[in-house]
Amino acid sequence: MKKQNSFGLRLLILTLVISMVFVGFAVRLMSLQIVHGDEYKEQVQQGVTYRQQVEPARGEMLDRYGRPFAVNKVTYDIIINVAYLPSSQRNGVIEKIIALMEQEGQEWIDNLPISYTEPFTFSTDENAESSIRNLKRIAGNLTADTNAQTTMEQLLEKYDLHEMADRRLARKIAGVRYEMERTGANSTTPYTFAKDIPMELVVKIQEYSFDMPGIEIAQSTAREYVDGQLGSSFIGITGLINAEEYERVDKSLYLYSDRIGKNGLEKAAESLLKGTRGTREILVDAKGNVLSSTVTEPAIPGNTVITTIDKDLQAAALRGLEKQIAHMQNTMAEDDGGLADAGAVVAVDVKTGEILAMANYPTFDLSDYYSNYSELAVDPMQPLFNRSTQGTYVPGSIFKPSVGVAGMAEGIIDRDSLVECNHIYTRFTDYQPRCLGNHGRIDLNFALTVSCNIFFYDTGYLLGIDKIADYANQLGLGVPTGIEIEESLGRTSTPELFEQLRAHYDPPETWSAGNVLQASIGQLDNKFTPLQLASYTATLANNGQRMKLHLIKEVKSYDLEETIETVEPVVLNTVEADEEVWDAVREGMVSVSRDTTYGSSRYYLGAYPITVASKTGSPQSHGTTDATFICYAPAEDPQIAIAVVIENGASGQKAAPVAVEILDEYFGLNQEEEESLPTSALLP
DSSP, X not given: OHHHHHXXXXXXXXXXXXXXXXXXXXXXXXXXXIIXXXXXXHHHHHOEEEXXXXXXXXXXXXOTTSOEXXXXXXXXXXXXXXXXXXXXXXXXXXXXXXXXHHHTTOOOOOOOOBOSSSSOOBOOSTTHHHHHHXXXXXXXXXXXXXXXXXXXXXXXXXXXXXXXSOHHHHHHHHHHHHHHHHTTOBTTBOEEEEOSXXXXXXXXXXXXXXXXXXXXXXXXXXXXXXXXXTTTTTTOOEEXXXXXXXXXXXXXXXXXXXXXXXXXXXXXXXXXXXXXXXXXXXXXXXXXXXXXXXXXXXXXXXXXXXXXXXXXXXXXXXXXXXXXXXXXXXXXXXXXXXTOOXXXXXXXXXXXXXXXXXXXXXXXXXXXXXXXXXXXXXXXXXXXXXXXXXXXXXXXXXXXXXXXXXXXXXXXXXXTOOEEEOSBOOSOSSOOOBOSSOXXXXXHHHHHHHTOHHHHHHHHHHHOHHHHHHHHHHXXXXXXXXXXXXXXXXXXXXXXXXXXXXXXXXXXOOOOTTHHHHHHTTOTTOBBXXXXXXXXXXXXXXXXXXXXXXXXXXXXXXTSSSEEEEOOOOEEEEOOOOHHHHHHHXXXXXXXXHOTTTOTTHHHXXXXXXXXXXEEEOOEXXXXXXXXXXXXXXXXXXXXXXXXXXXXXXXXXXXXXXXXXXXXXXTTOOSSOOOOOOTTSSOO
């Protein structure tokens, strides 16, 4: 009896619950159909609104007078708008656009790090490791030891391509699908399939658009490098963001499909050049037809970067290097400069630290960097290597003015101190280095003029290596210059560095007192960049005030109407020394240019209409002799400082013509009548 009552109660409760559920459904249905029916019907008829981002134009880069280096050109890109592409048609539509691209001989973006044909193999380019790791994650969190064939099979299965008979075509489609997933393409973020396509292809895609839903043409901008060789040492290039870069950037600012500055000012000024994305709202009806497209937030283009470079001086610098190296190769014996094959030159404004010119030889053209990269990368002359900022060179005798400054500032010598040069330095019995001449009793002025080793051996020995290194650093050698782009720090000879570099010798070498002699004449382990040598020269010209070197002069809005930032001169340090010190060293360097009997620069600067302070060097390293040269002018009121290095140049005076080419341009002494853009022709 109790069991029957219990069963009846449970049945009653169940009946009530079921009834309540049905009542709830009925109420909800009535709400949808009667109470809110018209509202929902209107929403369905209105369709769905998608928000898409609008790309900004990248900021441009100009020379100090407004002449272009890196600008934008209007281009047309193919995008895959996922919002309009049904998932069931993706492979078919991608196959059609690939077929059209191949028919027209055009390329599309494919970053899948796997070969096109079987047996599939992984890519081996410079970013392969991180790309392959990312691919295995997307393919299905595959283990690190999974080979390329297995990885490709997993990817084909994931994208429903594993049954396709044409494996090469399946690989191509998978490459697009992979890139779409990797870059986060979705209904709000279209995928860029190909960039900068020709107008003929634009027309054909528009003709076939009915058969390729989601394939669209988008107007965009692409980098255009004006006089690409002139800017190759500092402008830099842009490229698609890679996995490692994407991990470092602010994800709210960058998409995986973005381009980013890879080096040079394109990288250093990325935050200034990038711009801010806008927003567009697209209203689509239930059938997928676009009802409206409205830009709700306009994109803000990046800022324009005005560089410190003078295009005319830059052209003179590159021209001077090319002409002089070609002249040496064609007219000089191999042991007298005929083997010269590469070099660099940097010119700076003494008062402000602005870099006026910076050129390398051999060089390359930014405009065809990507199309020629394979050849450039394996060229034994390393045209992609930025010798101006990354190359380090033994300075040789151009280091001697720093020892002269240190000796006088520390009271070791004065401008009248005499040192006996009898060709051989005899302070040590076991090490007696020589001078190239036999100069007798000489002072600092004549020692600089004839580049007497013994004078600087003795001054350096009395100073000690710590003081030599300290003053070299204060003058700008072996320390950062402040430039915005990547630079090598070089190195200054010290006992610690000496032993570190020779720790692997058998037996290891240790520092000895005689080593200070070679360090004193710019040999041993001293190695500096042409950029540092230019900074050093400017500091000598500026009576010990070392300015921060920089490539950015100011930042303006994209339309040049507003000044965002002006880069002011910055003093990095000041060498404490009396004015007499700088005057004495200056007189010696002027004598190098003007002395008609002994000055090593006299052939080029002896009768020059502007007084130039200079110094030559012929440093020896690993069996070769380079040519190094520094100068500043006018000597009595310095404005411009120049440093030149020619690899295998044999003697420093052979680098002087490169500097003369720049000086001629700077002071308007060119023999040829050249039409150049007037200053401030473009900039207010």
